[in-house]
Amino acid sequence: MPHDEAALPVRHGSNPVQPNAVHHSGYALVLDSLTRLHNRVYIAECLQQLLKSPRAARVGVLFIDLDGFSKINDIGGYDLGDSILRDAASRLAGLMDQQGLLGRIGSDGFLIVADDHGNPLTLVAFAQRILDLFAVPFEVAGAEYYLGVSIGMARSVHDTRDASALIRDAGSAMRRAKQSGRAEFFNKDMQDQLQRRFRIETLLRHARAAGELKLVYQPIVDSASGETVGAEALLRWTSGELGDVAPAEFIPVAEEAGLMESIGDWVLEQACAQAGQWRWSFAPHVAVSVNISPLQFNEHLVRHVAACLERSGLDASALQLEITERGLMPDEPAVSATVAALVKLGVRLSIDDFGTGYASLSYLKRFALHNLKIDRSFIQSLPHDRESVAITHAVVTMAHALGMTATAEGVETREQATALFEMGCDMLQGYLFSRPASPAEFADALSDADLGNKWCAVPQSNP
Ligand code: C2E
Ligand code: MG
Numbered sequence: 315m316p317h318d319e320a321a322l323p324v325r326h327g328s329n330p331v332q333p334n335a336v337h338h339s340g341y342a343l344v345l346d347s348l349t350r351l352h353n354r355v356y357i358a359e360c361l362q363q364l365l366k367s368p369r370a371a372r373v374g375v376l377f378i379d380l381d382g383f384s385k386i387n388d389i390g391g392y393d394l395g396d397s398i399l400r401d402a403a404s405r406l407a408g409l410m411d412q413q414g415l416l417g418r419i420g421s422d423g424f425l426i427v428a429d430d431h432g433n434p435l436t437l438v439a440f441a442q443r444i445l446d447l448f449a450v451p452f453e454v455a456g457a458e459y460y461l462g463v464s465i466g467m468a469r470s471v472h473d474t475r476d477a478s479a480l481i482r483d484a485g486s487a488m489r490r491a492k493q494s495g496r497a498e499f500f501n502k503d504m505q506d507q508l509q510r511r512f513r514i515e516t517l518l519r520h521a522r523a524a525g526e527l528k529l530v531y532q533p534i535v536d537s538a539s540g541e542t543v544g545a546e547a548l549l550r551w552t553s554g555e556l557g558d559v560a561p562a563e564f565i566p567v568a569e570e571a572g573l574m575e576s577i578g579d580w581v582l583e584q585a586c587a588q589a590g591q592w593r594w595s596f597a598p599h600v601a602v603s604v605n606i607s608p609l610q611f612n613e614h615l616v617r618h619v620a621a622c623l624e625r626s627g628l629d630a631s632a633l634q635l636e637i638t639e640r641g642l643m644p645d646e647p648a649v650s651a652t653v654a655a656l657v658k659l660g661v662r663l664s665i666d667d668f669g670t671g672y673a674s675l676s677y678l679k680r681f682a683l684h685n686l687k688i689d690r691s692f693i694q695s696l697p698h699d700r701e702s703v704a705i706t707h708a709v710v711t712m713a714h715a716l717g718m719t720a721t722a723e724g725v726e727t728r729e730q731a732t733a734l735f736e737m738g739c740d741m742l743q744g745y746l747f748s749r750p751a752s753p754a755e756f757a758d759a760l761s762d763a764d765l766g767n768k769w770c771a772v773p774q775s776n777p
C-alpha cells in the first residue's frame with residue numbers, strides 16, 4: 315500500500331495498536347506458531363480498535379484463501395502443507411509495508427487489514443498484486459505446486475460494523491470469489507442473499523413435515539413414435555413464508571445443510587409409489603426418472619432404492635436415477651461400489667446435464683451406465699448453431715457406441731425435435747411436449763394420448 319502521512323497506525327510485525335484483551339505475556343497469545351504471523355484473535359482485536367478510531371472509515375479487509383490446499387495435505391502430508399503455508403505467509407509479508415496488518419486465520423486463510431485511503435480501488439489494486447504473487451508456483455523439495463488464491467474484500471464504510479462482522483463479510487466475498495475466479499467485494503446484495511439462504515435453510519428443515527414439498531412430473535417421449543415412455547420427477551417447494559422457491563435455489567442449500575439425504579429419500583419413495591400406481595392402473599410401459607444429489611450417492615441409497623422398489627412393487631428397470639457428472643468421480647471407491655450395487659439391483663442410471671460438468675469421460679468406460687441426458691444449453695441453440703449441432707450429434711453417437719441411449723432435455727420447438735430425431739437421439743423432454751405437471755395432469759395427458767400425438771417423427775399409417 316502506498317505510504318501516506320495519515321495512514322492507519324497499524325503495522326505488520328510490531329504493532330503499535332495494543333489490544334486491551336491481549337496482554338503480551340508471551341508470543342503465543344499474538345502469533346501463529348507455524349507462520350509467525352499474527353493470529354486470528356490478535357488481528358480481530360486490532361481491527362476492533364481501529365474501527366472505534368476516527369480512521370474507521372478507511373479500513374479495508376482482505377480475506378485470502380489458498381485454492382486446493384486440502385489436496386496438498388492429501389498428496390504430501392502435513393510437512394508439505396506446512397512448507398507451502400510458510401512460503402505463502404512470507405510472500406504476503408513481502409507485500410506489506412508499515413501500514414498494514416497481516417495474520418493467519420484458519421488453516422489456509424490469511425487476513426490483511428489495510429488502509430484503503432477512502433478508495434475501494436486501492437484494495438482492488440492490492441488484491442491484484444496478491445493474485446500476481448500466487449501465479450508463481452511453490453517449490454518444495456524440487457517439485458512445483460501451483461496454488462492460486464481466492465480473495466474477498468470488505469470495507470468499513472458503515473461505521474456500525476464490528477470487527478467480526480467485517481471479517482465475516484470478507485470471508486463471504488472470498489467464497490464468492492472461489493466460484494467466480496476473481497477477487498470480490500462484499501456488498502449489500504450479498505448480505506441479502508446470505509440472509510435469504512439462512513432463512514431457506516431454517517424453513518426447509520420443517521418443509522416436509524409441513525406438507526410444503528411435492529413432486530411434479532415432466533413427460534419423456536420416444537423421438538420416433540412420440541409415445542410417452544416415462545416422466546422425470548421434479549421437486550417443488552411452496553413455503554408458507556417465501557412462496558414458491560425454485561429447486562435450483564433450495565437444493566444447494568439442502569445439500570450444504572445436510573438435509574438432502576432425507577429429502578431425497580422422500581422423493582424416491584413418492585416417485586416409486588406414483589410410478590408403481592400408474593403402471594398398475596393404466597400405463598404399464600411408463601418409467602420414472604428421479605434426480606439424485608451427489609451427496610445421496612452412497613450405500614444408504616442402494617438400501618433405500620431396494621426398499622422403495624419392494625414397497626411400491628415397481629419393476630427395477632422402470633426406475634432411472636439421474637446423477638450429474640460431479641457425482642461420478644471415478645477415483646472415489648465408494649462411487650464405484652454404489653454404481654455396481656445399483657446396476658445389480660437392475661435400475662437404470664443416467665447422466666444428467668451431460669456436457670456441463672468437469673469430469674473426465676473415463677467414467678463412461680468404467681461404469682455400466684444406461685443413458686446420457688444432453689444438457690439444455692446445447693439443445694436451445696439447435697438447429698442453427700453449428701457447434702451445438704456438432705456436440706449434440708457427437709454425444710448421441712458416443713452414447714450409442716457405448717451401448718447407451720441418449721435423451722435431449724429442454725426441447726422447446728418442433729425444429730429442435732426434428733433435428734434431434736435426425737441425429738438419432740432416442741428420447742426427448744421439454745416444454746414442446748409438456749411443462750412439469752401434477753400427477754393428476756400427467757395421468758390425464760397419458761390416458762388421452764394427446765401428448766404423444768403432439769410429436770410424431772415417423773409418419774403414421776393412420777394419421
Ligand atoms: P434437471 O434434472 O436437469 O431438470 C430439468 C429442468 O429443466 C427442470 O427444472 C425442468 O422444469 C426444466 N425444463 C424442462 N424442460 C424445459 C424446457 O423446455 N425449457 C426450459 N427452459 N426448461 C425446461 P426444475 O424443475 O426447476 O429443476 C431444476 C434442477 O433442480 C433439476 O435439473 C435438478 O438438477 C434439480 N432437481 C429437481 N428436483 C430434484 C430432486 O428431487 N432431487 C435432486 N437432487 N435434484 C432435483
Ligand atoms: Mg434431471
Ligand code: MG
Nearest residue numbers: 666667687723
Ligand atoms: Mg438436466
